[in-house]
Amino acid sequence: MNWFLFSAFLVIAILFLRHRKHARDQWRAIERMIEAIETGGRPSSFILHGEKPLQRIGLGLEKLILQRDRLESQISREGFNLQAILASMVEGVMVIDNQRVIRLANDSLIALFNLKSGPVGKGTLQTLRDAAIEGVLRKAMSTGEAQFSEISLSFPTRCLGMSAAPVRDSAGAIQGVAATFHDITRIKELEQVRRDFVANVSHELRTPLSIFQGYVELLRENPELPRDEVAETLLVLSKHSTRLNALVEDLLTIARLESRQDEPILAPLNLAEFLRGIEVDWKLKFQLKEIRFGVELGGELPTVCADAFRLEQVFNNLLENALKYTPASGSVRLRAERARRTDGALGSEVELRVTDTGSGIPAADLPHVFERFYRADKARSRALGGTGLGLSIVKHIVQIHGGNVRAESELGVGSTFIVRLPGIG
Numbered sequence: 001m002n003w004f005l006f007s008a009f010l011v012i013a014i015l016f017l018r019h020r021k022h023a024r025d026q027w028r029a030i031e032r033m034i035e036a037i038e039t040g041g042r043p044s045s046f047i048l049h050g051e052k053p054l055q056r057i058g059l060g061l062e063k064l065i066l067q068r069d070r071l072e073s074q075i076s077r078e079g080f081n082l083q084a085i086l087a088s089m090v091e092g093v094m095v096i097d098n099q100r101v102i103r104l105a106n107d108s109l110i111a112l113f114n115l116k117s118g119p120v121g122k123g124t125l126q127t128l129r130d131a132a133i134e135g136v137l138r139k140a141m142s143t144g145e146a147q148f149s150e151i152s153l154s155f156p157t158r159c160l161g162m163s164a165a166p167v168r169d170s171a172g173a174i175q176g177v178a179a180t181f182h183d184i185t186r187i188k189e190l191e192q193v194r195r196d197f198v199a200n201v202s203h204e205l206r207t208p209l210s211i212f213q214g215y216v217e218l219l220r221e222n223p224e225l226p227r228d229e230v231a232e233t234l235l236v237l238s239k240h241s242t243r244l245n246a247l248v249e250d251l252l253t254i255a256r257l258e259s260r261q262d263e264p265i266l267a268p269l270n271l272a273e274f275l276r277g278i279e280v281d282w283k284l285k286f287q288l289k290e291i292r293f294g295v296e297l298g299g300e301l302p303t304v305c306a307d308a309f310r311l312e313q314v315f316n317n318l319l320e321n322a323l324k325y326t327p328a329s330g331s332v333r334l335r336a337e338r339a340r341r342t343d344g345a346l347g348s349e350v351e352l353r354v355t356d357t358g359s360g361i362p363a364a365d366l367p368h369v370f371e372r373f374y375r376a377d378k379a380r381s382r383a384l385g386g387t388g389l390g391l392s393i394v395k396h397i398v399q400i401h402g403g404n405v406r407a408e409s410e411l412g413v414g415s416t417f418i419v420r421l422p423g424i425g
Contacts, residue, residue, distance in 0.1 A: 092160075092181035095167065098174060100124045100137060112181055114156055133162065133179075140164040140177045150184070158185045200373035204247055204388070208240040250389035253313075254372065257396040264307035264400055268424065271301045271336055271350060274308065278315050278334065282323075290328040298337025302350055302423025310397045317390040318354040318417050325358035325415075332356045339420055348423045349403075355416040361409035369407050370395040394419075 092109030096102050102119045110119065119127045125134050132151050140147045146165040153160065164179040215233050219225065225233075256262045279295040286293035315334070322332040332355070339349040361369060368374045373388035394417075398405045402422050409415035 090182075094119075094124075094179045094181075095176060096124055096137065096179070097176040098141065100134075100141075102127060103176065109181060112158070112160065112183060113153075136162055136164050137177050137179065140166055140179075141174060144174055151181070158183055159188045160184065197372060200388070201251065204373065205244070208244050211240050212237060247389075250393060253393055254389060254396065257393065257400065260400075264310055266305045266307055266401075268303050269306045269308055269311070271304060272297055274311070275334065275336055275352075278312070278319070282319050285323060286332060289323065289326075291323070291326050292331040294333055296333060296335040298335060300338075301336055302338060302348055304350060304401075304421050305424050306401055306421065311401070314394050314397050314419065315352075315354070317394050318419075321390060321417075322354055322356040322358065322415075326356045327358070330357040330414075338423075350421050350423050352419045352421070353416055354419075355414065357414040360411040360413050361407065361415055362411055363409075366407055366409055370405070 089106060090108055092112040093104070093106045094102055094109050095104040100123055102122055102124060105119045109115075113128055115127065124137060125131075128134075130151065130153070132149070136147050136149045136151075144166050146163065148164075149162045151160045151162050152158075161182040161184045162179060164177050166174045167176045167178050169175050215237055219230070219233060275295050275297065279293075283293060319332065319334070326332055334352070334354050336350060336352045338346045339351040341347040365374075370391045372392045374391075395405055398419055398421070403420050405417065405419045407415060407417050
């Protein structure tokens with residue numbers, strides 16, 4: 001009997017120890033699973049042998065891992081989408097916290113402000129160094145309302161449109177500000193060009209119109225004026241009428257060129273024949289002023305694809321200027337030759353030069369001569385009948401032909417206007 005009790009006790013002890021070891025092994029397996037999950041890994045198996053509570057723990061951990069993987073995948077996709085959006089935006093984007101520390105910034109922001117290092121983790125004032133921007137951010141954060149402003153930068157010189165909107169958490173508390181910056185420098189420049197253009201047109205029209213009004217009133221109030229005075233008055237009116245007509249024609253030409261209302265009629269053009277025709281048209285005009293004029297062809301010229309009427313306008317304007325500003329006994333030359341590449345070899349482009357021995361253009365005025373209504377010598381230009389639009393028309397026509405134009409000049413020596421056009425042979 002004692003032996004039977006001892007054997008039973010021994011069996012029970014062995015079973016207990018085996019069960020305890022099995023439970024300990026299973027809990028160790030659970031610990032290994034949890035450690036793998038904590039470090040971001042994935043256990044090799046979620047199977048736990050034993051009672052159903054242990055099996056449910058394994059299944060629960062597997063579901064937890066699956067949910068974590070889904071969340072990580074979703075976060076990764078959203079992060080990729082956010083980075084792709086920010087990288088593709090031309091606007092500079094910046095997100096700051098409520099301590100005005102930058103938490104996010106895209107490449108466009110770094111380029112706009114010419115930052116030498118990454119701005120994330122730094123204060124806005126320390127990074128952007130602009131009190132106006134700091135003021136907009138503070139106001140957006142303190143008022144809780146979106147703010148809009150225009151910011152002028154000195155280095156580099158730019159004008160930025162800035163918007164700043166508060167960032168709130170789920171409870172509505174302000175956690176920071178999201179700011180965007182858009183480079184509106186070109187828009188501001190165009191607005192200034194438009195204002196200058198309107199002002200210049202008004203100024204150009206005011207003088208002849210006031211003269212018209214004055215002389216018309218003179219004729220109306222003095223019907224018995226002597227015939228010679230009437231003739232003189234009509235001569236003045238005719239002169240200013242011609243000037244007004246030329247101004248309006250040039251304005252219409254500029255408008256058509258800029259709006260592309262009249263597309264150029266492009267066709268292969270034999271430059272040698274074209275330039276000989278220009279020479280015939282202008283030879284007598286230069287002779288009457290005792291100015292030597294000639295066309296020179298430097299070797300075989302490539303054919304160009306051009307609108308002959310528009311190209312004729314280019315050289316008529318350039319030669320008209322040369323005629324005005326070159327004194328008697330001077331010379332004007334129109335030369336055409338193949339342009340040379342940077343390596344010195346002849347290229348497919350053609351270079352046409354109008355060179356005169358006139359009064360020349362001051363160095364300070366040279367970069368502006370193709371601007372509308374710009375005159376180096378304003379009083380003399382008006383006296384000679386210029387509208388101030390001729391060279392601007394030249395530039396537009398050359399550009400729509402795929403070419404470019406520039407000017408070289410030395411005061412008191414003369415000027416050269418150089419037109420480059422692409423050739424097709």
